[in-house]
Amino acid sequence: MCRGTSTGRRNHGRGRATDDCTERTNDQDQAMIGQPDGGQSAADIPSNPFSGDGELEAARVRYARRLAGRSSRVSAADRFAELAARLLGTASAQVSIIADVQTVVGGVGAAAACVGQDSPVEDSLCTVTMREGRPLVVTDATSDPRVRALPPVASGTVGSYLGVPLAAGDRYVGALCVFDASPRSWGEDDISLLELLATPVMAELELAALEADYGDDRLIWQLAVDAAGVGAFDWNLLTGELRWDERLLDLFGLQRGTFGGTIDAFNNSVHPDDRDRVTAALNDAINRCGRYNAEYRVVLPDASIRWVGARGHALAGPDEVAVRVLGAAYDVTAVRDVESRVARVLESMPTAFFQLDRDWRFTYVNNEAQRLLGAVSTDIVGGNIWELFPASVGSEFETHYRQAVETKEPVTFEAYYPPPLNDWYEVRAWPDHDGGLAVYFIEITERHAIIEQRRQAAARAALLSEVTAALTDTLDGEEAVGRLAQMLVPVLGDWCVVTLVAGADAAVDARLTTNWRRRLRDVGWWHADPDRRDLVERYTAVRIPALADTSFVAETLQRNKPVLIADHAAERVGEVLVPGEARELARRLAPESAVVVPLRGRNRTAGLLTIFRDQGRPGFTPEDLDTLSELAGRAGLALDNARLYTEQRNLAEGLQRSLLTAPPEPDHVHVAVRYAPAAAAAQIGGDWYDAFLQPEGGTVLVIGDVVGHDTEAAAAMGQVRGLLRGIAVTTGEGPADVLRRVDAAMQALQIETTATAVVARLEQTPEEVEQGVTRLRWSNAGHPPPVVVMPATDGEAPQVETLHAIETNLILGMNPDTQRDEHIITLPRGATVLLYTDGLVERRGQLIDEGVDRLRLVAAELVTAGFDLDDFCDELLSRMAPDARDDDIALVAVRLHPQDRPRPAEAGPVDVPRDVPADPAGTA
Numbered sequence: 066m067c068r069g070t071s072t073g074r075r076n077h078g079r080g081r082a083t084d085d086c087t088e089r090t091n092d093q094d095q096a097m098i099g100q101p102d103g104g105q106s107a108a109d110i111p112s113n114p115f116s117g118d119g120e121l122e123a124a125r126v127r128y129a130r131r132l133a134g135r136s137s138r139v140s141a142a143d144r145f146a147e148l149a150a151r152l153l154g155t156a157s158a159q160v161s162i163i164a165d166v167q168t169v170v171g172g173v174g175a176a177a178a179c180v181g182q183d184s185p186v187e188d189s190l191c192t193v194t195m196r197e198g199r200p201l202v203v204t205d206a207t208s209d210p211r212v213r214a215l216p217p218v219a220s221g222t223v224g225s226y227l228g229v230p231l232a233a234g235d236r237y238v239g240a241l242c243v244f245d246a247s248p249r250s251w252g253e254d255d256i257s258l259l260e261l262l263a264t265p266v267m268a269e270l271e272l273a274a275l276e277a278d279y280g281d282d283r284l285i286w287q288l289a290v291d292a293a294g295v296g297a298f299d300w301n302l303l304t305g306e307l308r309w310d311e312r313l314l315d316l317f318g319l320q321r322g323t324f325g326g327t328i329d330a331f332n333n334s335v336h337p338d339d340r341d342r343v344t345a346a347l348n349d350a351i352n353r354c355g356r357y358n359a360e361y362r363v364v365l366p367d368a369s370i371r372w373v374g375a376r377g378h379a380l381a382g383p384d385e386v387a388v389r390v391l392g393a394a395y396d397v398t399a400v401r402d403v404e405s406r407v408a409r410v411l412e413s414m415p416t417a418f419f420q421l422d423r424d425w426r427f428t429y430v431n432n433e434a435q436r437l438l439g440a441v442s443t444d445i446v447g448g449n450i451w452e453l454f455p456a457s458v459g460s461e462f463e464t465h466y467r468q469a470v471e472t473k474e475p476v477t478f479e480a481y482y483p484p485p486l487n488d489w490y491e492v493r494a495w496p497d498h499d500g501g502l503a504v505y506f507i508e509i510t511e512r513h514a515i516i517e518q519r520r521q522a523a524a525r526a527a528l529l530s531e532v533t534a535a536l537t538d539t540l541d542g543e544e545a546v547g548r549l550a551q552m553l554v555p556v557l558g559d560w561c562v563v564t565l566v567a568g569a570d571a572a573v574d575a576r577l578t579t580n581w582r583r584r585l586r587d588v589g590w591w592h593a594d595p596d597r598r599d600l601v602e603r604y605t606a607v608r609i610p611a612l613a614d615t616s617f618v619a620e621t622l623q624r625n626k627p628v629l630i631a632d633h634a635a636e637r638v639g640e641v642l643v644p645g646e647a648r649e650l651a652r653r654l655a656p657e658s659a660v661v662v663p664l665r666g667r668n669r670t671a672g673l674l675t676i677f678r679d680q681g682r683p684g685f686t687p688e689d690l691d692t693l694s695e696l697a698g699r700a701g702l703a704l705d706n707a708r709l710y711t712e713q714r715n716l717a718e719g720l721q722r723s724l725l726t727a728p729p730e731p732d733h734v735h736v737a738v739r740y741a742p743a744a745a746a747a748q749i750g751g752d753w754y755d756a757f758l759q760p761e762g763g764t765v766l767v768i769g770d771v772v773g774h775d776t777e778a779a780a781a782m783g784q785v786r787g788l789l790r791g792i793a794v795t796t797g798e799g800p801a802d803v804l805r806r807v808d809a810a811m812q813a814l815q816i817e818t819t820a821t822a823v824v825a826r827l828e829q830t831p832e833e834v835e836q837g838v839t840r841l842r843w844s845n846a847g848h849p850p851p852v853v854v855m856p857a858t859d860g861e862a863p864q865v866e867t868l869h870a871i872e873t874n875l876i877l878g879m880n881p882d883t884q885r886d887e888h889i890i891t892l893p894r895g896a897t898v899l900l901y902t903d904g905l906v907e908r909r910g911q912l913i914d915e916g917v918d919r920l921r922l923v924a925a926e927l928v929t930a931g932f933d934l935d936d937f938c939d940e941l942l943s944r945m946a947p948d949a950r951d952d953d954i955a956l957v958a959v960r961l962h963p964q965d966r967p968r969p970a971e972a973g974p975v976d977v978p979r980d981v982p983a984d985p986a987g988t989a
Contacts, residue, residue: 740955
């Protein structure tokens with residue numbers, strides 16, 4: 066939890082601290098920590114680290130400086146930090162000494178990089194811990210007002226924190242803490258365990274500071290004075306005399322008169338099981354003139370056992386041969402109790418734990434780990450992990466373990482270990498300072514299976530949604546189910562075939578008539594491997610004629626239920642194909658399992674879905690079959706809906722067309738008509754066209770649109786069309802009078818509808834025949850205006866006119882007394898007249914005038930391009946009518962004495978003049 070930039074860096078070698086603020090004499094140090102000369106001891110330092118008593122606070126600060134700056138890096142502090150992090154399950158822990166700055170003297174995780182660094186006390190959570198003088202419990206640091214403003218919290222390093230103060234006597238000089246980057250809760254056991262660790266941590270710090278500052282006799286004897294319960298010894302190797310102070314005698318439960326003062330007397334007190342190890346450690350120090358360090362058991366006179374920690378140094382004489390061993394010993398029974406307690410915790414906890422050394426050998430395995438790993442070996446401790454668990458080599462286990470050791474950072478991951486374990490594990494691994502690795506893990510096979518089931522359920526739901534969308538966004542059933550193949554591969558299989566079944570019903574399928582193969586047609590196929598798609602395509606081209614009556618396809622048609630081929634699908638499918646290419650292709654494709662699922666519609670099988678899985682892929686599970694059945698059901702309904710739509714549309718279009726008649730073919734004009742129904746099924750409407758001859762020879766053109774898009778509108782259209790045709794033929798009247806009479810007849814006959822219409826009549830006098838011109842007389846009842854394309858003259862572009870009325874007349878069915886206006890325009894030879902309904906020019910989000918302008922432009926381009934009248938109508942619909950239209954289109958086109966021209970490859974642009982109102986007198 067150090068800051069990004071430390072305020073100072075200690076020199077943690079054998080020399081003194083380099084900061085000026087920590088320089089002081091040995092005499093001053095003795096006064097602060099309690100030397101034999103009567104100076105102040107640690108117990109006399111005020112408990113409040115920020116006491117108002119300046120002298121006492123200064124003494125505390127000097128003592129804390131001594132602990133932080135006079136000692137080398139304390140490896141024991143690192144070990145205790147690591148132990149704390151492991152036991153409390155955190156990523157980081159640290160030991161801090163707080164004087165005028167905070168110094169981290171031990172750490173693991175995020176704190177490891179801060180060891181030896183100083184930072185301001187006001188920035189530290191450990192300062193808060195020391196100030197309060199009791200455990201500091203922080204569940205969510207970002208919301209805790211005591212610490213949320215501190216830099217380690219603001220930077221995201223600390224999200225939760227648990228710290229206990231470090232006491233020298235009853236005074237506080239630092240803190241031991243654990244922390245994580247995310248919030249978490251702390252229990253009473255966590256607090257108690259951390260408090261238990263604080264005592265040996267403080268003892269190690271005091272001992273390390275003293276040992277670094279003092280040498281030879283003065284160091285050893287001062288240790289005995291300053292550290293409670295620490296005794297000193299002096300072994301003269303030349304004389305064999307071994308001197309113990311009173312504290313050491315007391316530690317061993319002996320009296321001055323009962324201690325023999327020899328190394329043999331010492332060995333007699335050492336536990337027999339530890340005696341050889343202690344002797345070896347002493348001999349090694351003597352041989353090297355080096356340090357001595359040992360922990361061992363002593364047997365007290367009352368037969369009780371005490372653990373003792375001893376440190377010493379073998380001193381060389383003039384000839385560089387050891388002549389003396391000086392040292393100190395202290396009671397570590399409490400620490401050993403903690404370690405024993407830790408061992409008991411590790412053995413009793415439900416989480417598996419093991420420890421690896423730097424050579425990847427197991428040094429410890431708790432009961433739960435032994436239970437989980439026992440399938441590999443019952444004797445794990447001492448074995449190499451890569452030899453005992455060869456399947457872990459090259460796996461995620463090895464990758465993450467080596468990453469943790471190399472980066473010195475903990476790792477967390479989930480991974481699967483194959484048989485004999487055959488389980489999924491959640492693993493957390495921490496590197497230690499000795500190059501080893503501590504690993505906690507739990508078996509999560511059941512949890513992983515649940516998660517995988519949920520993932521598969523989500524994937525199935527997504528697939529069902531995708532398939533449903535694909536099946537419903539087109540009304541072409543064959544196209545819809547043909548898409549299935551690419552959507553199901555490779556999610557549910559490696560390759561598949563989609564088949565349509567024509568006609569019949571479930572009863573016929575069950576009888577399997579002799580011509581059943583003729584009803585099948587493969588419309589979709591796909592393979593996950595692009596190199597094998599040609600094989601599948603060829604297989605679909607030859608397989609249906611090769612199907613035997615005993616084939617799985619035939620069985621599915623008869624049963625109307627899925628048929629599963631659980632294994633050896635290539636052989637079993639080949640057996641029900643007649644010998645030949647289809648059988649050879651099935652064997653080359655080599656599926657291991659397959660399932661044929663009927664696409665069920667309403668009382669019939671509309672199609673079949675055959676999906677295959679190759680070797681190396683698990684067979685079909687019940688969940689897979691349920692998913693395929695649901696997909697097949699949706700596809701079957703889509704096919705059935707498409708069939709019904711086609712039938713209804715054909716019926717509606719046939720009904721609509723039955724109400725319309727073929728145009729006449731008078732000598733002086735060419736008439737062409739077109740009708741394009743709306744895209745929606747059975748969406749018959751009120752659009753109509755008509756063209757007929759009046760008795761006196763005039764050619765009448767009619768375009769109309771009854772309001773509505775249903776059968777009632779179609780029926781009303783038939784009535785209005787019949788009235789208009791009858792009135793025009795029997796009366797011989799002009800367009801305006803015909804519309805007026807139709808209005809009156811609709812009221813008299815109570816035809817409850819309204820309609821727009823244009824009635825036009827082409828007429829000629831003998832003089833006009835000689836002149837080669839024709840008069841067009843028309844009347845408009847609220848309908849889009851006709852368009853006239855005049856032929857090009859003298860190399861100029863065709864002229865296009867929109868026949869707008871001077872005043873707009875009401876639509877039919879509104880007011881029978883409406884006065885109808887009539888207009889006349891004279892047309893030359895080759896002129897093209899176009900009457901149309903609004904479906905041709907009206908679009909959602911577009912003004913109808915914009916559609917009329919586009920119609921004028923397209924019509925002029927087509928005339929310029931030389932299209933004859935029939936091709937003109939077809940190309941006009943192709944360019945103007947959208948594919949998914951929601952309105953009918955009716956069209957009447959007339960060309961006067963058409964002069965056929967060769968049709969060019971492409972129509973060019975033309976200039977279209979502005980609209981010209983028609984002249985009631987007959988000129989345009």
